[in-house]
Structure formats: structure tokens, C-alpha cells
Amino acid sequence: MSRKPFVREVSKTGWYFKHARYMRYMSREITCIFIGAFALLMLCALGRLSEGQAAYDSFLAAIEGPWSALGLLIVLIFAVHNTTSWFNVTPKAMPVQIGEEFLPGKYIVAAHYAVWIVVSLAVLFFAGAV
Amino acid sequence: MAKSNKPIVWSLFAAGGTLAAFLAPVLVMLFLLAALGHAPSLLHYSQLHAFAAHWFGKLFLLTVIALFLWHAAHRLRVTLHDFGLRADASVAVVVYVVAAAGTLFSVLYMLRI
Numbered sequence: 001m002s003r004k005p006f007v008r009e010v011s012k013t014g015w016y017f018k019h020a021r022y023m024r025y026m027s028r029e030i031t032c033i034f035i036g037a038f039a040l041l042m043l044c045a046l047g048r049l050s051e052g053q054a055a056y057d058s059f060l061a062a063i064e065g066p067w068s069a070l071g072l073l074i075v076l077i078f079a080v081h082n083t084t085s086w087f088n089v090t091p092k093a094m095p096v097q098i099g100e101e102f103l104p105g106k107y108i109v110a111a112h113y114a115v116w117i118v119v120s121l122a123v124l125f126f127a128g129a130v
Numbered sequence: 131m132a133k134s135n136k137p138i139v140w141s142l143f144a145a146g147g148t149l150a151a152f153l154a155p156v157l158v159m160l161f162l163l164a165a166l167g168h169a170p171s172l173l174h175y176s177q178l179h180a181f182a183a184h185w186f187g188k189l190f191l192l193t194v195i196a197l198f199l200w201h202a203a204h205r206l207r208v209t210l211h212d213f214g215l216r217a218d219a220s221v222a223v224v225v226y227v228v229a230a231a232g233t234l235f236s237v238l239y240m241l242r243i
Binding site for chain 2: 011012013016026029030031032033035036038039040041042043046047049050053056057060063064065068069072073075076079080082083086087112115116119120123124126127128129
């Protein structure tokens with residue numbers, strides 16, 4: 001070991017503030033908090049549903065209001081961020097080779113966005129929201 | 131070769147992330163409409179109960195809830211390391227136990243419908 005080892009000062013808890021690229025990485029990673037919280041909300045809804053109409057209706061009444069709407073809007077923003085960041089790396093995650101050539105990534109990404117729009121509209125239609 | 135549970139949790143993470151990418155925004159939107167006082171008809175008790183009573187509805191709800199939970203659990207484990215929490219073994223136990231408990235509860239709720 002050299003007598004003056006170079007020690008790079010890196011904060012364990014705040015390193016991602018150093019660079020916009022690290023911030024983008026962290027913004028993508030923390031989407032999991034919102035996906036997980038929403039899964040627990042759905043689990044809660046399912047639990048109340050299994051207890052009967054009175055329990056379920058009180059659940060629906062409990063989530064109605066400006067604050068839960070604001071919370072769900074934030075969840076929605078992070079859910080969309082998860083979607084776009086997930087789709088944008090699909091050409092790296094599963095490249096499509098045709099003969100010698102690779103299919104340009106933009107087609108793979110575009111196909112995912114197209115399916116996403118169709119699936120979302122189908123769910124909205126099925127749920128009676130449109 | 132060293133034994134590792136990584137392929138299992140990673141495949142659940144990837145499957146959950148893909149499912150969440152396609153479905154999470156629109157499902158959140160349904161709950162957002164309910165929060166605004168305009169619950170879509172599927173979220174009304176009779177329709178949602180009928181949906182959950184059907185085998186396809188059960189499979190759909192179980193898959194969505196369980197995979198979202200396992201996706202979030204695995205990514206949270208990695209992200210907590212990035213935030214400076216280096217107790218990976220304990221973190222892994224906590225996040226995976228929560229995901230497993232959520233999976234178990236969704237099965238139990240489903241059996242009661």
C-alpha cells in the first residue's frame with residue numbers, strides 16, 4: 001500500500017445529489033415505494049371486499065377526499081415514471097435480432113408504448129370509467 | 131456453483147416491473163377516480179365482488195398484487211443499500227417477509243370471496 005492512499009470522499013447517504021444522472025437513477029429506483037404502497041392499498045381493498053358490502057363501502061368512503069386524491073396523483077406520477085423508464089431500457093434488456101442486424105431500439109420501445117396505451121384503454125373501458 | 135436465491139427474486143422483480151409498467155398507471159387512475167368521488171362501476175361493491183368471485187378475476191388480482199409486492203420488495207432492498215443502509219441481510223428478510231405475507235393474505239382474502 002502506498003503511504004498516501006487516495007481516498008475519494010463519497011457520502012454513503014447523499015452521493016446521488018452529486019450528478020443529475022444519479023438523481024435520475026434514484027428517481028427510477030424510488031418508484032418501488034409507490035408501487036409497493038399501491039399494492040398494499042389494493043390488498044386492503046381486497047380484504048375489506050371479503051368482509052362484505054358495509055366494510056367495502058366504508059373503505060371507498062375512507063379513500064375519498066382531496067388528500068387521498070393528491071396522494072394517488074403522486075403515486076400515479078411515479079407509476080408512469082416506472083413505466084417510461086422500464087420501456088426505455090427494453091432494447092437493452094431484450095434486443096431483437098433479425099438475421100445479421102438488430103432491430104432498431106426505437107421500434108421495440110414504440111411497440112411497448114402502443115401496447116401500454118391499448119391495455120390502459122381496455123382496462124378503463126372494462127372498468128366503466130370511459 | 132454457489133447456491134443463491136437471486137434468480138428467483140430477480141425474476142419476480144422483472145415480472146412485477148413489467149406488469150406494473152403496463153397496468154399500474156391505469157389501476158392507480160381507477161382509485162384516483164374513486165378518491166375524486168367518481169368511482170368507476172368496477173370499483174362498486176357488486177361489480178368488484180362479482181369480478182373477484184370469478185376464477186379469472188381471482189387470478190388477475192392475485193397476480194397483480196403479489197407481483198407488484200415482490201417487485202417493490204426486491205427494488206426496495208437494493209435502493210435501501212443505495213441510501214446508505216448496509217444491513218442487507220436484515221433488509222432482505224424484512225422486505226421479502228412483507229411481500230410473502232401480502233401474497234398469503236391476498237390468497238386468504240380470495241378464498242373468502
